[in-house]
Amino acid sequence: MEPIREKAYAKVNLSLDILGKRQDGYHEVSMIMQQISLHDLIEISTGRQPGIKITSNKSKLPLNKNNLVYKAAEKLANYHQIHLQKESIIIHIEKNIPVAAGLAGGSADAAATFCALNRYWKKEVAENDLMDLGKEIGADVPYCLMGGTALAEGIGEKLTPLKVKTPMWMVLVKPPFSASTAEVYKAFSMASGNRRPDNQKIIEALSKGKLATLAFFMENVLQPVTTSMVPEIEKVQKKLLEFNAFHAMMSGSGTTVFGLFKTRKKAESAYEKLRKIYQETYIAHTIHHR
Ligand SMILES: C[C@](O)(CO)[C@H](O)COP(=O)(O)OP(=O)(O)OC[C@H]1O[C@@H](n2ccc(N)nc2=O)[C@H](O)[C@@H]1O
Numbered sequence: 001m002e003p004i005r006e007k008a009y010a011k012v013n014l015s016l017d018i019l020g021k022r023q024d025g026y027h028e029v030s031m032i033m034q035q036i037s038l039h040d041l042i043e044i045s046t047g048r049q050p051g052i053k054i055t056s057n058k059s060k061l062p063l064n065k066n067n068l069v070y071k072a073a074e075k076l077a078n079y080h081q082i083h084l085q086k087e088s089i090i091i092h093i094e095k096n097i098p099v100a101a102g103l104a105g106g107s108a109d110a111a112a113t114f115c116a117l118n119r120y121w122k123k124e125v126a127e128n129d130l131m132d133l134g135k136e137i138g139a140d141v142p143y144c145l146m147g148g149t150a151l152a153e154g155i156g157e158k159l160t161p162l163k164v165k166t167p168m169w170m171v172l173v174k175p176p177f178s179a180s181t182a183e184v185y186k187a188f189s190m191a192s193g194n195r196r197p198d199n200q201k202i203i204e205a206l207s208k209g210k211l212a213t214l215a216f217f218m219e220n221v222l223q224p225v226t227t228s229m230v231p232e233i234e235k236v237q238k239k240l241l242e243f244n245a246f247h248a249m250m251s252g253s254g255t256t257v258f259g260l261f262k263t264r265k266k267a268e269s270a271y272e273k274l275r276k277i278y279q280e281t282y283i284a285h286t287i288h289h290r
């Protein structure tokens with residue numbers, strides 16, 4: 001049988017606002033999510049030994065139960081009442097998305113695993129049920145299942161798809177330091193007075209293709225928090241702007257910074273310069289389903 005392949009696309013946060021903290025420690029957010037062409041590849045094939053085996057081209061990735069792909073397989077098997085120990089499946093993760101970078105690489109892999117395994121087992125799951133299973137794995141997983149451009153509220157699971165008039169090119173730079181999402185949220189203070197995004201204005205700007213307005217209202221309230229841990233973020237942002245990005249901002253809890261460009265040519269020119277300075281530099285465009 002031919003292996004089943006599914007692309008797992010990364011995301012960037014065009015905005016990230018925090019509205020409050022819940023009893024369970026999670027934060028109420030309001031953020032605009034954008035899927036991008038940078039992707040991992042999930043490949044399912046039949047193995048020889050019983051159980052699930054995870055392999056990857058990236059040596060540092062956990063290949064055990066801590067991998068979000070394993071958690072996704074476990075949850076989906078449970079839902080379909082399939083006994084994983086009686087299966088013999090190899091899940092290969094071709095990792096291209098930088099790890100612990102604010103680009104939801106692990107969440108995207110989990111979402112793609114759901115889709116690939118449903119095809120492998122020839123099963124279907126109602127969209128709502130799949131979203132609920134995803135939420136149990138991570139706050140970004142429901143969005144990764146939906147893709148495209150969306151407003152994400154609640155802890156990130158309440159999704160509204162958005163219209164975008166103009167696709168965009170971007171260059172992403174992951175400084176050689178990471179930050180833990182949990183630690184960044186923990187260090188955030190509601191009283192910080194950090195600059196906040198105006199999501200309604202961003203939504204309008206996206207639908208009309210008004211890039212200057214979009215740039216004016218984009219903010220990530222976690223950026224100053226992560227920057228205090230990894231000062232390199234500010235340097236990268238300045239470099240992206242110096243190389244003609246019309247806006248540059250940190251994605252998610254960081255540490256990746258992305259710069260938006262008016263043309264593919266401008267993005268390519270910045271990419272060529274930045275990759276000589278930072279090893280983890282990527283070029284991508286936005287992905288739109290509707
Ligand atoms: C930073 C973002 O990537 C922005 O899109 C997400 O908000 C985080 O999504 P994620 O990594 O899928 O998050 P999870 O794996 O569910 O949670 C990781 C940790 O981040 C914190 N967390 C996450 C989401 C949220 N709305 N509030 C939080 O406080 C919690 O401490 C949690 O223990």
Ligand SMILES: Nc1ncnc2c1ncn2[C@@H]1O[C@H](COP(=O)(O)OP(=O)(O)OP(=O)(O)O)[C@@H](O)[C@H]1O
Binds near residue numbers: 061066104105106254
């Ligand atoms: N399939 C996977 N891909 C990447 N990381 C994984 C995976 N499974 C588990 N992890 C672990 O999860 C942690 C976070 O990885 P991930 O790349 O998803 O972070 P992130 O891009 O910051 O996500 P987010 O933007 O959702 O906060 C890493 O420390 C890694 O060891």
